[in-house]
Amino acid sequence: MNNFEYLRAETLDQAVAAAAANPAAKFIAGGTNLVDLMKYNVERPERVIDITRLPLREIAPTEEGGLLIGALVPNSDLAYDERIQACYPLLASAILAGASPQLRNSATTGGNLLQRTRCYYFYDPGTPCNKREPGTGCPAIEGQNRIHAILGTSEHCIATHPSDMCVGLAALEAVIHVQGQGGARRIPIGEFHRLPGDTPHIDTTLRHDEVVTGVELPPSDYGSNHTYLKLRDRLSYAFALVSVAAALKIEDGVVAKARLALGGVAHKPWRDTAAEALLVGNPPGRERFAAAAEEVLRDARGYAHNSFKIELARRAIIRALEQAAAGTPQSQTDKRIR
Amino acid sequence: MSPSQEASADAAGIPVTLTVNGTTHRLTVQPTAVLLDVLRERLQLTGTKKGCDHGQCGACTVILDGRRVNSCMVLAAMKDGSSVTTIEGLAEDGRLHPMQQAFIEHDAFQCGYCTPGQIMSAVALLEEGRANTVEEIREYMSGNLCRCGAYVNIVAAIQQVLATGRRSATP
Numbered sequence: 277m278n279n280f281e282y283l284r285a286e287t288l289d290q291a292v293a294a295a296a297a298n299p300a301a302k303f304i305a306g307g308t309n310l311v312d313l314m315k316y317n318v319e320r321p322e323r324v325i326d327i328t329r330l331p332l333r334e335i336a337p338t339e340e341g342g343l344l345i346g347a348l349v350p351n352s353d354l355a356y357d358e359r360i361q362a363c364y365p366l367l368a369s370a371i372l373a374g375a376s377p378q379l380r381n382s383a384t385t386g387g388n389l390l391q392r393t394r395c396y397y398f399y400d401p402g403t404p405c406n407k408r409e410p411g412t413g414c415p416a417i418e419g420q421n422r423i424h425a426i427l428g429t430s431e432h433c434i435a436t437h438p439s440d441m442c443v444g445l446a447a448l449e450a451v452i453h454v455q456g457q458g459g460a461r462r463i464p465i466g467e468f469h470r471l472p473g474d475t476p477h478i479d480t481t482l483r484h485d486e487v488v489t490g491v492e493l494p495p496s497d498y499g500s501n502h503t504y505l506k507l508r509d510r511l512s513y514a515f516a517l518v519s520v521a522a523a524l525k526i527e528d529g530v531v532a533k534a535r536l537a538l539g540g541v542a543h544k545p546w547r548d549t550a551a552e553a554l555l556v557g558n559p560p561g562r563e564r565f566a567a568a569a570e571e572v573l574r575d576a577r578g579y580a581h582n583s584f585k586i587e588l589a590r591r592a593i594i595r596a597l598e599q600a601a602a603g604t605p606q607s608q609t610d611k612r613i614r
Numbered sequence: 615m616s617p618s619q620e621a622s623a624d625a626a627g628i629p630v631t632l633t634v635n636g637t638t639h640r641l642t643v644q645p646t647a648v649l650l651d652v653l654r655e656r657l658q659l660t661g662t663k664k665g666c667d668h669g670q671c672g673a674c675t676v677i678l679d680g681r682r683v684n685s686c687m688v689l690a691a692m693k694d695g696s697s698v699t700t701i702e703g704l705a706e707d708g709r710l711h712p713m714q715q716a717f718i719e720h721d722a723f724q725c726g727y728c729t730p731g732q733i734m735s736a737v738a739l740l741e742e743g744r745a746n747t748v749e750e751i752r753e754y755m756s757g758n759l760c761r762c763g764a765y766v767n768i769v770a771a772i773q774q775v776l777a778t779g780r781r782s783a784t785p
Contacts, residue, residue, distance in 0.1 A: 308684070315667065377738070378683050378735065512756035608753065609750045
């Protein structure tokens with residue numbers, strides 16, 4: 277780990293100013309990703325700004341009937357919050373599908389949004405990586421790419437976004453609240469994470485001086501017709517090969533509203549509104565689910581070691597939609613997939 | 615900014631007060647120091663183990679302000695005023711914590727390196743009160759790896775303590 281200047285921000289304005297004053301500054305909260313990356317010398321901040329004393333730990337109702345989650349709410353508190361469990365069980369399930377109890381206790385809502393990829397090459401400063409060192413190349417494309425993306429890739433980067441929580445947030449149309457020197461703004465979750473394109477070193481649309489202050493959830497009315505289905509190499513404590521967040525609003529036997537987002541397949545949580553549209557207006561059933569899956573994967577591209585993800589994703593989408601339609605969400609403790 | 619900012623300009627480090635197993639320590643730490651290293655190297659509490667040092671194995675699990683965390687991923691400078699319980703803080707008056715006793719009775723370890731982290735995690739699991747079934751115990755202990763593969767006996771030890779309802783070394 278490189279040495280750095282440690283600053284403890286007492287106010288949001290101090291935090292923003294401290295970041296604006298140093299282009300090599302980083303905010304820290306839970307630290308479960310940043311400290312790890314610093315130990316590998318992947319991140320080498322000159323200044324680390326501790327934002328954990330800021331008053332961003334509340335989960336508050338919004339006027340619209342949703343919830344505003346403070347950026348510093350730990351993942352475990354969020355997942356077990358009664359209001360989240362009652363009104364946003366899909367989000368609770370996605371969070372509990374990720375990491376371990378220890379990590380969820382430390383990791384924050386804002387930090388989870390800003391997790392960096394777990395691509396092996398990104399994590400190894402001994403190899404080239406366009407995300408870590410722009411312009412050096414992407415060894416994953418011709419190399420070990422079993423865990424890599426099948427959607428939205430570029431010739432510069434095929435990394436995936438590792439978060440489970442963010443896949444749930446994508447399905448729930450969350451809005452990210454941020455504040456920087458230019459004031460406060462709100463970024464829809466779909467516009468928060470980026471595709472790699474020719475600038476894979478930029479993960480999000482957050483500006484350097486901006487702090488995530490909260491995550492807003494609009495009202496949700498999916499009842500028990502949801503699921504978060506995560507498939508991985510072991511049953512717990514592993515990143516997704518493919519995950520699917522699905523939610524359906526079923527009225528009179530017909531899908532009135534559908535949400536479908538995937539994790540483990542792209543540089544960002546992969547929501548597909550065209551696939552959702554194929555479900556709406558039809559009775560829930562395997563044929564329509566398969567059509568939605570085909571739509572999601574129409575432009576999927578596999579590499580030497582990850583082509584299996586295309587078929588895995590197709591089946592996972594269908595199974596997740598079946599679970600959602602039946603109102604039998606995937607348990608995150610009993611791992612049998614029904 | 616707070617006085618800590620002024621302190622950070624000082625190469626000597628950042629002053630922090632940590633209460634570890636009930637004893638208050640006033641320390642000056644470097645910005646790069648993680649809680650695990652402070653416990654082991656500054657306070658000589660070597661019961662907490664360094665396994666992967668990257669938040670993947672759980673050997674360094676301690677209870678920080680009432681919650682289990684991976685101490686290898688925590689910058690000590692950020693935890694001024696915090697309370698920590700380590701494996702050394704579980705026994706009382708020479709009596710083992712029921713979880714420690716259960717690990718012995720069930721032979722829930724082989725080499726023992728992951729054991730302090732397993733026990734701290736299991737003690738926190740009792741407090742959290744969310745694990746009732748075997749599946750739930752396994753899931754909520756999944757942040758603690760055991761390379762010897764003592765998992766079956768670890769789960770049995772935790773089941774026994776859950777069944778007794780005891781939560782501390784005090785009878």
